Amino acid sequence: MPIADSFIARTALVFKFSRAAHFIALTKPRVMSLAVFTALVGMALASGELSFGRAVIAISAIAVGAGSAGALNMWHDAPHDAKMARTSKRPLPSGAVSSTEALAFGLVLAVLSVGVLAISANPLAAALLATTIIYYSVFYTMWLKFVTPQNIVIGGAAGAFPPVIGWTAVSGTLDWEPWLLFLIIFLWTPPHFWALALLKSSDYAAARIPMLPVVAGEAATKRHILAYAVVLAPLGAAPWLTGLTGMAYGFLAIALGAEFLRRSWVLFRTPVDVSRAPAKALFGFSIVYLYAIFIALLIDAAIGWVLGSAGG
Structure with missing residues (x-):
């Protein structure tokens, strides 16, 4: 029946979009937007040669890298997020995304972002991005956050790296x-x-x-x-x-x-x-x-x- 087929097709489309929204939420878009913006400022202030096209690809790679760190953070912190009213509706505690899906999603984004930044900009900027992802998702998320009240002080370095990465993507040097x-x-x-x-x-x-x-x-x-x-x-x-x-x-x-x-x-x-x-x-x-x-x-x-x- 055409009407039934149309309804099923629309339902499937809505489901796909809702799933995509959950995966987007894993990347912590608000945190990612700040990382992207500060990286863009770093790029704008730097002296160097980077074409507009490569700059767009580089800033996109930094965005994806920030999103990967957010996804890996949510993957690890799901049991703790479930206990807090502020985070209980996140994709993992709510059951919208499985733990395996979140981990795979975060790892794929991490590898993709570092590789693309190395090609579009330079290996030094890619190394800084990789360091930032590891620092935030492993050193801060999996350990530091739970062992000291100074967690946010030391862990805050991860959020402070984007302008350095953006600058290095253009200049190729650590100034x-x-x-x-x-x-x-x-x-x-x-x-x-x-x-x-x-x-x-x-x-x-x-x-x-x-x-x-x-x-x-x-x-x-x-x-x-x-x-x-x-x-x-x-x-x-x-x-x-x-x-x-x-x-x-x-x-x-x-x-x-x-x-x-x-x-x-x-x-x-x-x-x-x-x-x-x-x-x-x-x-x-x-x-x-x-x-x-x-x-x-x-x-x-x-x-x-x-x-x-x-x-x-």
Whole structure:
């Protein structure tokens, strides 16, 4: 019957799309988008020869590499994710994707991304991408995350590598400039995640993940957040102070850093057990801060390119 056949065909198509959506969710698209964006900024700031076509392929490979790390993280953490309200609906705890499928998916993406980046850019950038995937999915996910409340501090290095990878993909060398961008993300990561951990400490306790609020308490976590904010605020202006960017970026970075510090101070001064609103405000602003910093870097690079082209 044509009507029945049409209904079956539509049902099969919807099922295929829903399965694809679950696999896309395994790649942690929001985390992947940040990795891709910061890698793109690293590429824009670097000096070197890389055609537009190769650059597109290279940034796609970095995106796939970030997705592979996310999939492998979800594969390993499925039993813990099932215990937390924030993560219980992820593809593995919900049963939408099997453990074997997630592992195979993550491994295939990892191999594919590293190989494609080596061909489209250079072996050094590919080696950095491979190191980042292994660091995040093995060193952080399978070990560090569960043994120390400083897990996010050390593990945050994985999320700070994309601009270095992007820079190296273009330049073919490990220069000092992208390490400034690495340090900004590295020092931003702990206060960003600790603000979230203050809001979700019961989840982490249920999953037996020793995040700082669970192990050291709320007051100690707020002290750590403030300490990192004190260092991060001036560091954001380092690309300007070292001549990597122009003055407009420097002023914006200083203003953003001052606001990050102010919000951290408000959270620090808020009495224990009534600090959910300041923690939520800091978490939200921390996302704005990092994107604004890197958007400003990208705009500065674009202005420099336009002025250089006009002058040439």
